[in-house]
Amino acid sequence: MPRTLTFAQAVNEALSEELRRDETVFVIGEDVAEAGTPFKVLAGLVEEFGSQRVLDSPISEAGITGLGVGAAMTGMRPVVDIMFGDFLTLVMDQLANQAAKAHYMSGGRLKVPLTLRTTMGATRRSAAQHSQSLQAWVAHVPGLKVALPATPADAKGLMKTAIRDDNPVVVIEDKMDYTVKGEVPDGDDFTIPFGVADVKRTGEDVTVVATSSMVRVALAAAEELEADGISAEVIDPRTLSPLDEGALVRSAEKTGRAIVVDEGHRRYGVAAELASVIADGAFYSLDAPVKRLAALDVPVPFSPPLEDVTVPTAELVAQTARELCGK
Amino acid sequence: MSITAPRTEIGAELALEMYRRMTLIRLFEEQANDLYRSAKMPGLTHLYIGEEGVAVGVCSALRRDDWITSTHRGHGHCLAKGAEVGRMFAELLGKEAGYCRGKGGSMHIADHENGNLGANAIVGGSTGIATGAALSAQRRGTDEVAICFFGEGALGQGILYEVMNMASLWRLPVVYVCENNLYNEYTHYLEATAGDILGRPRAFGIEAREVDGQDVRAVYAQAAELVERARNGGGPAFLLCHTYRYHGHHVGDVDRAYYRSKDEEELWRSSRDPLALLGTWLEEQKLAAPEDLKRLEDEARAEIETGLAFALEAPFPDPSEVTEDVFA
Numbered sequence: 001m002p003r004t005l006t007f008a009q010a011v012n013e014a015l016s017e018e019l020r021r022d023e024t025v026f027v028i029g030e031d032v033a034e035a036g037t038p039f040k041v042l043a044g045l046v047e048e049f050g051s052q053r054v055l056d057s058p059i060s061e062a063g064i065t066g067l068g069v070g071a072a073m074t075g076m077r078p079v080v081d082i083m084f085g086d087f088l089t090l091v092m093d094q095l096a097n098q099a100a101k102a103h104y105m106s107g108g109r110l111k112v113p114l115t116l117r118t119t120m121g122a123t124r125r126s127a128a129q130h131s132q133s134l135q136a137w138v139a140h141v142p143g144l145k146v147a148l149p150a151t152p153a154d155a156k157g158l159m160k161t162a163i164r165d166d167n168p169v170v171v172i173e174d175k176m177d178y179t180v181k182g183e184v185p186d187g188d189d190f191t192i193p194f195g196v197a198d199v200k201r202t203g204e205d206v207t208v209v210a211t212s213s214m215v216r217v218a219l220a221a222a223e224e225l226e227a228d229g230i231s232a233e234v235i236d237p238r239t240l241s242p243l244d245e246g247a248l249v250r251s252a253e254k255t256g257r258a259i260v261v262d263e264g265h266r267r268y269g270v271a272a273e274l275a276s277v278i279a280d281g282a283f284y285s286l287d288a289p290v291k292r293l294a295a296l297d298v299p300v301p302f303s304p305p306l307e308d309v310t311v312p313t314a315e316l317v318a319q320t321a322r323e324l325c326g327k
Numbered sequence: 328m329s330i331t332a333p334r335t336e337i338g339a340e341l342a343l344e345m346y347r348r349m350t351l352i353r354l355f356e357e358q359a360n361d362l363y364r365s366a367k368m369p370g371l372t373h374l375y376i377g378e379e380g381v382a383v384g385v386c387s388a389l390r391r392d393d394w395i396t397s398t399h400r401g402h403g404h405c406l407a408k409g410a411e412v413g414r415m416f417a418e419l420l421g422k423e424a425g426y427c428r429g430k431g432g433s434m435h436i437a438d439h440e441n442g443n444l445g446a447n448a449i450v451g452g453s454t455g456i457a458t459g460a461a462l463s464a465q466r467r468g469t470d471e472v473a474i475c476f477f478g479e480g481a482l483g484q485g486i487l488y489e490v491m492n493m494a495s496l497w498r499l500p501v502v503y504v505c506e507n508n509l510y511n512e513y514t515h516y517l518e519a520t521a522g523d524i525l526g527r528p529r530a531f532g533i534e535a536r537e538v539d540g541q542d543v544r545a546v547y548a549q550a551a552e553l554v555e556r557a558r559n560g561g562g563p564a565f566l567l568c569h570t571y572r573y574h575g576h577h578v579g580d581v582d583r584a585y586y587r588s589k590d591e592e593e594l595w596r597s598s599r600d601p602l603a604l605l606g607t608w609l610e611e612q613k614l615a616a617p618e619d620l621k622r623l624e625d626e627a628r629a630e631i632e633t634g635l636a637f638a639l640e641a642p643f644p645d646p647s648e649v650t651e652d653v654f655a
Contacts, residue, residue, distance in 0.1 A: 070457060070473070071459040109438070
């Protein structure tokens, strides 16, 4: 029986179940224990699993990621909690040079089953160092898998898959999604395979490929468009690496028009890569160029009227779709 | 330097084994240098010659299931922890039979079966990995110990202090072995290192000692104490080993007069050589005759020759393997 959970509850449930299932799993991060993170996503875990498995660390992002890599190489399945995605900048050597490359550089002798969970997303009035969506930075690195859940069910299923994966996986959650509710399937065995896109809404006239926070933006746009007689299909890749290229291409072939929406910066970003996959793969079926919608190429500003124009909105997606459809 | 090492009694068998291993490393490195100079080796490499006493002294105090992490100057650590000469050479040459199937090269040799979590080309890059292995050893309920080898250049990296802080907080079984060979690449460490090195780990409440890294018996004695201390729940330690790299930062660094003198190099070679010091001691103690040492050298030389021949004949990887091992 599916239950209705918030996004935060779904993440919490995934971690609880995996901590219960596998004693090599542990969580390490800043304020993950009694505080349950500033977003309260991990509330209650330390009470059940104790401070040896839900471990409050010093404010040492590089250090805890390095500890995670070493623990992962030697038989553990660490979940390293990096409070804000902006702090990925602090862990990049350990993530990109160590975790991502150890398996390859060792010719397959070392494995790093590490999960790094962190956040993304603007419009929380948190300014430039607590608002970035840096998925492109990690998706660019061979050897890292990258998951971007957009719903409570995806948050749970992708997190469980990440923890069970034998590779380093970066799971990026949108901070604005934590209170969003949705149906989540029952059962400890509920996982979501990586590299399988999800059709969030079927449609015929235009494909909107959206990630994470932009899925709800795309769905809201699709509602608007329906009133205008435009049928939009919303596809969520769910993982950027591996990427379900086939699902994106097939949808664009069907509709003949595609928009890609991602909250990372536009320049050299995830939206550019996804648009390129569609442009290459569905070229002969496209009636119009693939459109890219992403965050403005500016640091995220603090003042609300400034911040709000940096992120794609449902209105912008709908407007772009109307233009593509000649309406 | 004032170094008074408590000498645990080292028997003839261990002393001879340490002599054999140091000889093997010395000969391996001389051969690696020849491979570079004869253009048989792609890229370049960082030789451990002169520092053999550190790797062998420390690793002789370890069990096979203890962990080490190594550095860009890592051949000595790998061999001391049990790696095979042939597969080491094969990796240096980029061959399929190498430890990393040719994908890592000199700076990334890993040997998980022998507890080697990998050499590392980022200075200080493995300090977190070693500390994480120690956390894992503790959490898995084992008495394994992790050794983190790093050069004094890594004292400039912030992550070292992050992980030493956590190692001390959580009493992790890790020993940080700082190989001070005096030079951060081409810069004397005193130009790059403020204050007192041992004061740094001590500020975290970590047991910190120093030792003459050219005296393998002294290194072994200190390492054995600190490893057993860590194994028994005594927490992390820091061992500063004073040593010297005879060659350049890498094999291509042959013109070194602008950062150190030939006299300085000659002084270390002639009076502080770890092999000569141990050999002399073995003879003085009547634990070995000159011909015994010669036999060990001959055996090591034969091992090197066999391993090198294997590596030279081994095939390169097929280009189709380039996409293998990206993911497990």
